[in-house]
Amino acid sequence: QQQVKQSPQSLIVQKGGISIINCAYENTAFDYFPWYQQFPGKGPALLIAIRPDVSEKKEGRFTISFNKSAKQFSLHIMDSQPGDSATYFCAATDDQTGANNLFFGTGTRLTVIP
Amino acid sequence: DTAVSQTPKYLVTQMGNDKSIKCEQNLGHDTMYWYKQDSKKFLKIMFSYNNKELIINETVPNRFSPKSPDKAHLNLHINSLELGDSAVYFCASSPKIGRASYEQYFGPGTRLTVT
Numbered sequence: 176q177q178q179v180k181q182s183p184q185s186l187i188v189q190k191g192g193i194s195i196i197n198c199a200y201e202n203t204a205f206d207y208f209p210w211y212q213q214f215p216g217k218g219p220a221l222l223i224a225i226r227p228d229v230s231e232k233k234e235g236r237f238t239i240s241f242n243k244s245a246k247q248f249s250l251h252i253m254d255s256q257p258g259d260s261a262t263y264f265c266a267a268t269d270d271q272t273g274a275n276n277l278f279f280g281t282g283t284r285l286t287v288i289p
Numbered sequence: 290d291t292a293v294s295q296t297p298k299y300l301v302t303q304m305g306n307d308k309s310i311k312c313e314q315n316l317g318h319d320t321m322y323w324y325k326q327d328s329k330k331f332l333k334i335m336f337s338y339n340n341k342e343l344i345i346n347e348t349v350p351n352r353f354s355p356k357s358p359d360k361a362h363l364n365l366h367i368n369s370l371e372l373g374d375s376a377v378y379f380c381a382s383s384p385k386i387g388r389a390s391y392e393q394y395f396g397p398g399t400r401l402t403v404t
Contacts, residue, residue, distance in 0.1 A: 207391040218293075218379050218395035219332070262330060268391055275320070275383060275391045276345055279332040 178202060179267050181280025188287050194252040196283045198265035201246065205267040209277070210239065210250050213262045222263070223250070255287045292316050293396035295380050301402045302370055310365045310399045312380030320344075321363040322381040322393065323355060332379070338363050367401075375403045 181198045188194045198208075209224035225232045225239040225248065232239045238251040252259055265280040293314045302308050314321060323335040336355045337345040343355065352368045367374060380396040 209391070209393075211395075213330075216398075218381075218397050220395065221392055224392070264332060275393070276322070276334045276337055276347070277324075277332075277391075277393060278334075282330045282332075 177281070178278035179265055179280040181265050181283060183283060184281065185284045186286070188252075188255045188285065190255065190257060190287055190289050192255050192287075194250075194255045194259070194285055194287070196250045196263055196265070196285075197247065198249065198267075198280050199245075199247045200267050200278075202267070202269070202278075203246070204269040205278075207268050207275075208239070208241065208248050209266050209268075210237075211264045211266060211279075213264065213282075215261075219264060252285075255285075257287045257289050260285055260287050293380055293382055293394050295378075295396040295399050297399060298397065299400050299402075301404065303404055304370055304372060306370050307366070307368045308370060308401070309367070310378055310380075310401070312363050312365070312396055314361055314380075314382040314394070314396075316382055316384075316394060318382035318384050318394075319360065320383045321357070322383075323363065323365050324379040324381060324395075326377040326379060326398070328376070335378075336363075336365075370401075370403045372403050375401055377401070 210222045211219035212222045213219040236253045241248045262282045266277040268275045296311045320339045335349045341357045354366045357363045377398045379398045381393045383393045
């Protein structure tokens with residue numbers, strides 16, 4: 176079953192706007208929540224990540240908001256740029272398996288219109 | 290100075306053939322992974338390897354076998370290829386197991402097409 180649910184499937188935003196992608200999980204053992212960015216023909220690249228002991232993490236124009244009680248987290252991209260057009264994946268993992276396997280969401284294809 | 294590299298980038302083959310995909314990381318990481326990305330871009334873990342030992346095999350057909358000659362390499366062998374094996378396969382690595390570091394670094398992917 177899908178361990179991490181992600182929405183929306185696709186998103187179109189005007190340049191300068193805010194892009195918001197949401198994810199939800201059920202497994203309370205998850206303790207690391209990264210976001211990956213993937214350009215066509217490339218591998219996913221780590222963008223930003225958060226642990227459940229904080230509610231927000233910001234790096235440049237990218238912010239993760241985390242709601243532990245609701246088991247939800249989201250990625251906000253401020254001042255979205257055409258270069259941000261890519262597929263974004265949320266993910267979650269824990270150390271119970273001893274391997275930090277990443278469970279990915281289904282991805283959001285972001286298009287930023289100039 | 291590519292961190293995680295995979296060869297080949299593209300692989301086209303016929304059903305029933307046996308093929309291999311190679312992965313190398315020069316990051317000094319302890320753990321390596323194989324992921325499969327299907328046509329809908331869904332990413333799913335296949336294998337995790339730490340210090341040349343298999344940790345996780347996520348319900349993958351035994352036609353798929355990972356082989357790690359050393360800590361820097363994790364190759365994926367696929368026997369008796371099927372149409373449904375067509376996908377993009379990503380290798381990844383991470384520094385260590387446990388809470389200390391979860392960051393995984395992905396290779397560029399190998400697009401496998403089975404005809």
